Amino acid sequence: MGLKPALTGIAYLAGKGISLKRRGLINLEAKKKMNGQHPTTDGGRRTWVKERPVIELVDVSCGYDHSPVFEKVDLNIYQGQFAGIVGPTGSGKTTLLKVILGLVKPLHGTVTVLGQPVQGKAPPFIGYVPQLESVDWDFPVTVEQVVMMGRYREMGILPWPNSRDRRLVSELLERLGLTAYAKRQIRNLSGGQQQRVFLARALIGNPKLILLDEPTAGVDLKTQHDILHLLTEVNLKGVTILLTTHDLNAIAAHLPWVICFNQRVIAQGAPEEIFTTEVLRQTYNSEMMVIKQGPLTLIANSALVLKSHE
Amino acid sequence: MEFLLHPFQYEFFRRGLLAALLAGGLCGLIGVYIVLRRMSYIGHGLSHAVFGGAVISYVLSLNFYVGAALWGFLAALVINEVTRRRKIGADAAIGVVTTASFAMGVALISRARKFTRNFEAALFGNILGVTSTDLVVILIVTLFAAMGIFFFYKQLLFSTFDEEVARVYGVPTRRVNTLFSLILAAAIIASMQVMGVTLIAAAIVTPAITARLLTDSFSKLVGLSILLGSLTAVVGMYLSYYLDIASGASIVLFASLVFSGVLGYSSFRSPSQKVVPRSVSKRASELLEDL
Ligand SMILES: Nc1ncnc2c1ncn2[C@@H]1O[C@H](COP(=O)(O)OP(=O)(O)O)[C@@H](O)[C@H]1O
Numbered sequence: 001m002g003l004k005p006a007l008t009g010i011a012y013l014a015g016k017g018i019s020l021k022r023r024g025l026i027n028l029e030a031k032k033k034m035n036g037q038h039p040t041t042d043g044g045r046r047t048w049v050k051e052r053p054v055i056e057l058v059d060v061s062c063g064y065d066h067s068p069v070f071e072k073v074d075l076n077i078y079q080g081q082f083a084g085i086v087g088p089t090g091s092g093k094t095t096l097l098k099v100i101l102g103l104v105k106p107l108h109g110t111v112t113v114l115g116q117p118v119q120g121k122a123p124p125f126i127g128y129v130p131q132l133e134s135v136d137w138d139f140p141v142t143v144e145q146v147v148m149m150g151r152y153r154e155m156g157i158l159p160w161p162n163s164r165d166r167r168l169v170s171e172l173l174e175r176l177g178l179t180a181y182a183k184r185q186i187r188n189l190s191g192g193q194q195q196r197v198f199l200a201r202a203l204i205g206n207p208k209l210i211l212l213d214e215p216t217a218g219v220d221l222k223t224q225h226d227i228l229h230l231l232t233e234v235n236l237k238g239v240t241i242l243l244t245t246h247d248l249n250a251i252a253a254h255l256p257w258v259i260c261f262n263q264r265v266i267a268q269g270a271p272e273e274i275f276t277t278e279v280l281r282q283t284y285n286s287e288m289m290v291i292k293q294g295p296l297t298l299i300a301n302s303a304l305v306l307k308s309h310e
Numbered sequence: 311m312e313f314l315l316h317p318f319q320y321e322f323f324r325r326g327l328l329a330a331l332l333a334g335g336l337c338g339l340i341g342v343y344i345v346l347r348r349m350s351y352i353g354h355g356l357s358h359a360v361f362g363g364a365v366i367s368y369v370l371s372l373n374f375y376v377g378a379a380l381w382g383f384l385a386a387l388v389i390n391e392v393t394r395r396r397k398i399g400a401d402a403a404i405g406v407v408t409t410a411s412f413a414m415g416v417a418l419i420s421r422a423r424k425f426t427r428n429f430e431a432a433l434f435g436n437i438l439g440v441t442s443t444d445l446v447v448i449l450i451v452t453l454f455a456a457m458g459i460f461f462f463y464k465q466l467l468f469s470t471f472d473e474e475v476a477r478v479y480g481v482p483t484r485r486v487n488t489l490f491s492l493i494l495a496a497a498i499i500a501s502m503q504v505m506g507v508t509l510i511a512a513a514i515v516t517p518a519i520t521a522r523l524l525t526d527s528f529s530k531l532v533g534l535s536i537l538l539g540s541l542t543a544v545v546g547m548y549l550s551y552y553l554d555i556a557s558g559a560s561i562v563l564f565a566s567l568v569f570s571g572v573l574g575y576s577s578f579r580s581p582s583q584k585v586v587p588r589s590v591s592k593r594a595s596e597l598l599e600d601l
C-alpha cells in the first residue's frame with residue numbers, strides 16, 4: 001500500500017507519454033540510430049546533424065565561497081534538443097543553469113552559449129524560467145506586467161510599452177489560455193497558470209533557447225503533463241529546451257533526452273537507455289528498481305517495493 | 311477653515327508646509343521600492359549614518375549639505391556594495407557602522423553645545439528650521455528622484471521584482487541598484503530637516519505599506535503612496551504646529567494612524583481572504599521594532 005496511488009499516477013503519465021511518442025513528438029527509433037549524434041528539430045522535421053552546440057561547457061567547475069558544487073563538467077546541448085537534467089535536491093542543477101546564464105561565475109572552465117562565451121553577462125536570445133519558489137508572489141504585478149518584462153530587450157527607450165508590445169503580449173496570453181487572467185495579481189492563480197505566466201515571459205522575447213528550473217515542481221500530475229506538452233510544442237518550433245527536475249517517473253521518463261547529474265554528469269541519453277539501476281544509484285545514492293514493460297519505464301524505490309510485497 | 315489658514319501668516323509655516331508636501335511625496339515614492347526591495351533597514355541605517363556626516367561637516371565648518379551628501383553618498387555606495395555580496399553578517403556590519411556614525415554625531419554634539427544649527431531638528435524634524443535653501447534642496451532632489459525613477463521605471467520594476475532574471479534579460483542591475491541607493495541617500499538628506507533622521511525610515515515605509523493594502527497594481531501603488539506620503543506629511547505639519555511637537559514625530563504618528571485605519575478597514579472588508587500581503591505584515595512588524 002502507499003505505492004498504489006503513486007503507481008496509478010505514474011501509469012497515467014506514462015500513458016500520456018506514449019501518446020506523445022505515437023504522435024511522433026518523441027522519436028525513439030530515430031534516436032537509437034544516431035550513435036552519439038544529437039537530435040535537432042527543424043520546423044518540425046527531425047534531422048540529425050553534428051553542428052556547433054547551442055550550449056557548450058568545457059571542464060567547468062562551480063562553487064560558492066570556494067566549496068565546490070560540481071567539478072570538471074563537460075556538457076553539450078545541441079540546436080533543437082529537448083533535454084532534462086535529473087538529479088536529487090542539492091546536486092547542483094540550479095547552479096548548472098545559473099552558470100549557463102552567466103549568473104554564477106565558474107571557478108574554472110569555459111561556458112559558451114550560441115557561439116558566444118558567457119562572461120558575467122547573460123547571452124542574448126535566452127529565455128529563463130526560474131524556480132517558482134524563488135518568485136515573490138506578493139509583489140504587486142499583474143500577469144500582463146510580468147509577461148511584458150520578458151520584452152525588455154525588444155522594448156524601446158521609453159519607460160512604458162508601445163502598442164506593438166501590448167499586442168504581442170496579449171496574443172501570447174491568448175495562445176496560452178491566460179487572457180482571462182491578464183489583469184490578475186500573480187498570487188491569485190493556480191500553480192499551472194503561474195508556471196504558464198513565467199513560461200510566457202520567457203517566450204515573449206522569441207528565444208532560441210529556454211532554460212527552466214524545476215518547471216513541474218509543486219503542481220499536480222495533470223498540470224505536469226500539460227506543461228510538458230506545451231514545452232514539446234515549443235520545442236517543435238525549433239526552440240532548444242533545457243530543464244531541471246528531480247522527478248524521475250513523471251517527468252524525466254517522458255523527455256527525449258535526460259542528463260543524470262549529481263555534481264558531475266553521470267550519464268546522458270534517452271531515458272529508456274540510460275535509466276539503469278547502476279546509473280540511478282550513482283545519481284540518487286539509493287537503490288532504485290527499474291521496471292521495463294513494453295514502452296513503459298517505471299522507477300521505484302526498492303525499499304518501497306519490498307514493503308508493498310509484505 | 312480658519313484653523314487651516316491661520317498658520318499661513320507665518321513665512322516659516324508656508325515654507326515648512328511646502329517642504330513637508332515635497333518630502334512626504336518623495337518619501338512615499340522611494341518607499342514603494344524600499345518596501346518591495348526589502349531595504350527598509352538600509353534606509354534606517356543610512357539615515358543614521360548621514361547624521362554623523364552632517365555633524366562632522368559642521369565641526370569642520372563645511373556646508374551642511376556638502377558634508378551630509380559626501381558622507382551619505384559614500385555610505386550608500388558602501389552599503390550597496392556590501393549587500394550585493396550578500397556575505398553573512400552584512401546586516402550586522404551595516405548596523406554597526408551606521409550606528410557608530412550616528413553615535414559619533416551625538417558625541418560631537420554633546421561635547422560642544424554651541425551650534426547655531428538646530429540638531430534636534432535633524433534628529434526629530436522641526437518645521438521652524440526649514441530655510442529657503444532647505445526648500446530648494448528638497449525641490450531639486452524631488453525632481454532628480456522623480457526623473458530617475460521615471461526614466462528607469464522598467465529597469466527598476468524588473469530588477470525589484472526579480473533581480474536575477476532581470477540580469478538575464480540584460481537589465482544593468484548593478485547600475486540600477488547604485489542609482490537607487492544614491493536617490494535614497496539624496497532623499498534622506500533632503501528630508502532630514504522635516505522628518506528627522508531617527509524617524510525618516512518610518513516616513514519612507516509607512517505610506518508604501520499603507521498603499522499596498524489598498525491596491526495590487528504597481529502603478530497605482532506608486533501614485534497612492536506618493537499621495538499618502540504628501541497628505542500625511544501636510545497633516546503632520548499642522549499637528550506639529552498646533553500641538554507644538556517635533557514634525558517628524560507628528561508625521562510618523564499620523565501616518566501610522568492612517569495605516570492602522572486602513573489595516574482595520576481591509577481586514578474588515580475581506581476577513582477570510584488574505585488580509586495583508588506577507589511582505590507588508592513583515593515590513594510593519596520590523597518597523598514597529600525599529601520604533
Ligand atoms: N547562493 C548560494 N550560496 C551558497 N551555497 C549555495 C547557493 N546556492 C546553492 N548553494 C549550495 O549549492 C549546492 C547545490 O545547490 P543547487 O544548485 O540549488 O542544487 P539543486 O538545484 O540540484 O537542488 C547546495 O548544497 C546548496 O546548498
Ligand SMILES: [Mg+2]
Nearest residue numbers: 093094131213
Ligand atoms: Mg534547484
